[in-house]
Amino acid sequence: MSKLVIVGTVAFDAIETPFGKTDKILGGAATYIGLSASQFNTDSAIVSVVGGDFPEADIAMLQNKGINMEGLEIIKDGKTFFWSGKYHNDMNSRDTLITELNVLENFDPKVPAEYRNAEVVMLGNLHPMVQMGVINQMKNPKMVVLDTMNFWMDVALEDLKKVISKVDVITINDEEARQLSGEYSLVNAAKKIMTMGPAYVVIKKGEHGALLFHENKMFFAPALPLAEVFDPTGAGDTFAGGFTGYLAKTGTYSFENMKRAIIYGSCLASFCVEKFGTERMQHLKKEEVNKRLHEFKSLTQYDIELT
Template sequence: MTSPIPNPQSLSAEASKDSSAILVVGTIAIDNVKTPQASEVNLLGGSASYAALAASYSGCPVHLVGIIGHDFPSQHLAMLENHGITLDGIERSDGASFSWSGEYHENMNDRTTHQVAINVLENWQVKIPADLRSAPLVVLANMSPENQMQVIDQCEAASSSNPQSAISNPRSSSPFLIADTMDLWINIANERLHDVLKRVDLFVINEGEAREFVGTSNLILAGQRLLKKGPRHVVIKLGEFGAMLFSAPSNGPWSLSEDTFFRCAAFPLTEVADPTGAGDSFLGALAGHLAATGKS
C-alpha cells in the first residue's frame, strides 16, 4: 500500500506550469557510508535526492517524485522541504526504504558496496501527479530504464497542455528530458536503456560506463556513438577531471568543433569529505542552470 506524502508546500495546477519548473524523478534512499575519515548511518541518499537538492540552488521550482518506505527518517523530508523542494510526488509504502551501504577507499574514487536493499523499489510503478506532468524540464535520475520510460510516457502525453516553456527545445511540444544511468542497467536492461536514449534530449553518463556501453576506450568515439543512439546532447562525466559535452550537428556527420564539443574542468579541492552522489549532484546542478537560463 502506498500513499502520497502530505506537503505544506502543495502545488496548484498553475504552479506546476511555471516555465522554469524542474521535475526530478528517481531513487530516494537511506545511505550508510564509511570513508577513511568517518562513518555515518541513516544518511539521506538516492539519485533523485542529490539531483533535486543541487537543482534547488538555481532558484527554480523543484518537484521531487519517488518512493520511500515506512522507515524513512522524517528529518530527511524536512531538509528537502527546507530547500524549497515540493514533495507532492513522493509515495510512502508499507515496506522498507531503498538503502545502500558502502565504503570508500583511500583515494576516494574507488569504493566497495557492502549491501544494496532494493525493498520498495522492486515493484515501483511511477505515477507522476497530474499537476506535475507538464513540467518543461524533466530529470530522469538514475533508476531502472523501465521506470524512466514510464516518466517519459506520462510527461510527453501531458506536454501539449503546457506550450509555454523557458527551455529552448526543437521538440516544441515536449519537455526537455535529461537522463542518467549506471553500469547495472547497461548490463541487465540494455535494450530498454536504448529505448530511453531514443526519447531524451540530453544523456549523462560517467566515463567508465560510457566505455562499457559503446565498447571503446576512446571517449571521443564514445561520445559520437552515444549521439547516434538518439539524444541530441551527451555529457560524459570525468570525475575530478571535469566533463565533456557532445552535441549533434545541425547537418552532416559529426566532427570536432566548437558547435559539437566542449570540455570543462572540475573545481579543484584539497580535501574530499564524501563523494557519494557527486554525479547525481552534477546532473541536478546542470538541470538547474538550464532551467534558470532557458538554454539547452
C-alpha cells in the same frame, strides 16, 4: 523559469571513507539532484518512493527547499531503499557492501498532474523501464536528461536503449560511455551514443571533470581541484541537479547555455564532496556558490589572441 521534474531514489546510505563512517543517513539520487537544483529556486518536484521508516523531518527539509514532494509515494509498511558502500583510499573507487531495494522493487512513479507539463525532466539512475514510465507521463518536455550506469547495461541493455532513444541528454561516466558504445576514445564514444538518440552527451570523469558533446561541438569543464575530498557520494547527482536546475531556471537550451549549465553542475558538485552525505548541500549559501564560480573562472579562463 521552467518546471523541473526529478525522478530517482530517495534513500538511506551508510558510507565509509578513509575519513570516517556514518550510520544510516539521508541519501538517494533524487535527494542530491533536488538539493542541488534548489540553488536556483526552480519550481521542481521529486518523484520517488520511500517506506514508513523514512523521517518526516527529511521530507519537510526538502519541502523547505521549495521542492514539491507530492510525487513522493510513502509505503507505510515498506522499508526505504538502503545502500551501503566503502570508498578506497584514492576515493575514486568504492565497494558496494549492501543494496536493499525494499520499496524500490515495485516502484511505479507518478508525476503530479501539475508537473506533467514541465520543460525539464531529470531521470536519475533507476531501472530503464521506470525511467520510461516517467517519460510517458510527460507532455512535450523540452529537455529530458537521463542518468544511468553500467549495471543496467549489463542486465537490461535493450530496455536501456529504448529509453536512450527518447531522451535529449545522457549523462554517464567515461567507463560507461566506453561500454555502451564499444569505443575507447571518448570522442568516438560520444559520437556513437548520439546516433542512439540523445542530441547531447555528457561524459562525467569524476575528479577529471566533464565533457559535453553536441553535433561536432565539444566543451570541457574541470572538477575544481580540492585540498580534501571527504565523501564523493552524490557528486554525480549533484552535478546533474546543477545542470538541470540551471536549465530550468533559464529556460534556454542553446549550446552556450548548456555550457553554463555544465559549469554550474561542476561548481555545485565541488561542494557536495566536502562533507559526508547531503550535509554540505543542505546548508549551502548562494554567496558560497558565487564565490566558487569566481574560482572556476580563474581556474579555466585565459586570454589568447587568436588569428
